[in-house]
Amino acid sequence: xxxxxxxxxxxxxxxxxxxxxxxxxxxxxxxxxxxxxxxxxxxxxxxxxxxxxxxxxxxxxxxxxxxxxxxxxxxxxxxxxxxxxxxxxxxxxxxxxxxxxxxxxxxxxxxxxxxxxxxxxxxxxx
Amino acid sequence: xxxxxxxxxxxxxxxxxxxxxxxxxxxxxxxxxxxxxxxxxxxxxxxxxxxxxxxxxxxxxxxxxxxxxxxxxxxxxxxxxxxxxxxxxxxxxxxxxxxxxxxxxxxxxxxxxxxxxxxxxxxxxxxxxxxxxxxxxxxxxxxxxxxxxxxxxxxxxxxxxxxxxxxxxxxxxxxxxxxxxxxxxxxxxxxxxxxxxxxxxxxxxxxxxxxxxxxxxxxxxxxxxxxxxxxxxxxxxxxxxxxxxxxxxxxxxxxxxxxxxxxxx
Numbered sequence: 001x002x003x004x005x006x007x008x009x010x011x012x013x014x015x016x017x018x019x020x021x022x023x024x025x026x027x028x029x030x031x032x033x034x035x036x037x038x039x040x041x042x043x044x045x046x047x048x049x050x051x052x053x054x055x056x057x058x059x060x061x062x063x064x065x066x067x068x069x070x071x072x073x074x075x076x077x078x079x080x081x082x083x084x085x086x087x088x089x090x091x092x093x094x095x096x097x098x099x100x101x102x103x104x105x106x107x108x109x110x111x112x113x114x115x116x117x118x119x120x121x122x123x124x125x126x
Numbered sequence: 127x128x129x130x131x132x133x134x135x136x137x138x139x140x141x142x143x144x145x146x147x148x149x150x151x152x153x154x155x156x157x158x159x160x161x162x163x164x165x166x167x168x169x170x171x172x173x174x175x176x177x178x179x180x181x182x183x184x185x186x187x188x189x190x191x192x193x194x195x196x197x198x199x200x201x202x203x204x205x206x207x208x209x210x211x212x213x214x215x216x217x218x219x220x221x222x223x224x225x226x227x228x229x230x231x232x233x234x235x236x237x238x239x240x241x242x243x244x245x246x247x248x249x250x251x252x253x254x255x256x257x258x259x260x261x262x263x264x265x266x267x268x269x270x271x272x273x274x275x276x277x278x279x280x281x282x283x284x285x286x287x288x289x290x291x292x293x294x295x296x297x298x299x300x301x302x303x304x305x306x307x308x309x310x311x312x313x314x315x316x317x318x319x320x321x322x323x324x325x326x327x328x329x330x331x332x333x334x335x336x337x338x339x340x341x342x343x344x345x346x347x348x349x350x351x352x353x354x355x356x357x358x359x360x361x362x363x364x365x366x367x368x369x370x371x372x373x374x375x376x377x378x379x380x381x382x383x384x385x386x387x388x389x390x391x
Contacts (some may be wrong), residue, residue, distance in 0.1 A: 097320065098316040121312065122312070
């Protein structure tokens, strides 16, 4: 699917980006703003798309952070919730993994109040 | 109703319903299976496993099979539920000991330190859930795990909506809000996993929904609010009528919001 996206991106970058944004916002509808795509950087976006294919996360640096909070939208279409659960099993003991229902990959944009509320809780905990 | 007599009523209600609970409490059964799946995420340290509120044993059998080297202490507030669980549990001859004890989960008596404390659909009946859970955390061994499933305050949105529309009190029991609970438990724990899920049950009509709650022993009203007979009739009639307009008559949907928590001490 990723290679298909990259091929399509060469010909129709804006259309691919729109589809990706829609998937990121799912289940919340994404609305295109009037200036969407005006400052498009196709090279950087294509580079990021390629990176998605070789995505990996080293949890070792997380052990040095005093408090780790991971928020994951249950309906995430970019990184599945199963992946999030898998990650949670490898997290160090200083971590909290919180799933948020009715939220997707773009939850910092679509569920900002919920995110802040969990962040406040995490920062408040001694 | 004071705390003691309320607990007695809860125990009696569930005890009398043990058989139908075992046959009909599908939500509790599904959540027990999910808890067992969650327990695969983290390693349970050696030590005794305490199950609070075993009910008829939906979770107990899984614990018994999954952790053959951990002694298992099975408890319930209701002697009848405990007896049902004990008589139906299949225990492998070579597994670590399994003991049964009638006990109120809010009043742990022994000084045992546990490797795992687990409770499926129990803490919503507690008078002081946060205080009780903090007490449970103290009873865990270092790196011991607390594993919970409970219905949250976001359950029964349809019932709540009908009450709001009719301007009558919403008399469902007060269910726990996970966020303050997590905030309190975070302060004394190392690691936390929280998952929430909405389950949908279907019923012929509102009367059927309330009868099912009663048949599994879960209809004890601890909310201190009661509806008059007239209000109950109004509620059921309005709810049934609102279902008829959906084009799916005789399918009343009720949503249950359930929190799943894993906490490492």
